[in-house]
Amino acid sequence: MKIKITETALNPWQEIENYQANKSELSGKFGATNIFIGTMRDFNDGDEVTSMTLEHYSGMTEKQLATIIEKTQQNYAILDVLLIHRVGLLLPNQPIVLIAIWAVHRGDAFDACREIMEALKSSTPFWKKENLTEGSRWVTKNSKGYQT
């Protein structure tokens, strides 16, 4: 299991490939991988967003993520978790978060990934500030996750 908070631009494919390659104990044992990647859009609530600043509560963030993962491991049979979250200045099309779950079976992988993602959004101390073409604004709530 690995949790990483980083100010550096994130290449999710490289991260997953490297992580998996170094986990020899996973080889041949997992049948299902589910991966979620949240990526910065260049629009939100009808406005153009030129960049975003992600603030976090260092220390509590890692603690909260570990708690979320631990709880999910009690709910689903999963083999491994990789979770990386960006902080600092982000540009459109850059990944914000990566969650990868390895499991024997697909249902456990899908459900665990979804549960961790929803818990992360609702309880981990990250805050987004969007920079618009004119001015900036704090994001005050999460979307429900579906096109309306």
Place this chain on the structure above:
Amino acid sequence: MKIKITETALNPWQEIENYQANKSELSGKFGATNIFIGTMRDFNDGDEVTSMTLEHYSGMTEKQLATIIEKTQQNYAILDVLLIHRVGLLLPNQPIVLIAIWAVHRGDAFDACREIMEALKSSTPFWKKENLTEGSRWVTKNSKGYQT
């Protein structure tokens, strides 16, 4: 949208990265990517599996996958789909299937990926034959997707 059936070993990270890089119209427009990868295990039903032969009904497979994706596009707001499935001889730890969904929102990405995966397993004409340390056997039914 891309559907590919291939006899060649599959690098999912390379495939997704290349596909996304060539889709300039997606840049800045998607907020969520959900990816499922099904990978060959070296065990099944308590036996060691040394390799697997994947047979398919060429032509109907592609047609059925296109129908599944079309139906899912009616149910969820998704921007793009990449689906690759291996056929032929597979070894443990090799990816069998890759499904990647790009959407504005996470719920649409998760649900569409899950729906396509379940529909693929239940209705696309692929068949697995497992080669054991002694002899071989056809897989006769799908797992429900959860550790029992």
Place this chain on the structure above:
Amino acid sequence: MSITVRYFASLREFLNKSEEKLETTTALEIKEVWTQLNPDKVLPENTLMAINMAYVDADQKVQVNDELAFFPPVTGGGG
């Protein structure tokens, strides 16, 4: 004029054939096609059927020049 008939996976191995043609000038019931081509074999339970690469029920008629396929439950994917 004929119907092309294909068999896949365990059914292909069981029958020891993957494709054959049944000469006919008229539409036939699926069961009739099976019986004519496999007179000594019972169609296994759970066998799936497709005409021209689309799933059909066992009571569907097969037209001349159609491709009819018989196959066991599918097991693709992974996980």
Place this chain on the structure above:
Amino acid sequence: MSITVRYFASLREFLNKSEEKLETTTALEIKEVWTQLNPDKVLPENTLMAINMAYVDADQKVQVNDELAFFPPVTGGGG
């Protein structure tokens, strides 16, 4: 002896401070800490609170040497 108090995101900007210490030799109510440090500001509705990096309710007591944090609803993730 003191309590460390931290503010994040929009609340940090609203108060124009990110961290301060409140000298005390006894445990205090969270509301008491807020009022002593921000006498002219109402604690915004929906403010979340954590003691030593774990979520707490507003009625929790803050012990000497604890770290107390106030912050708005969280908005991490993406999608």
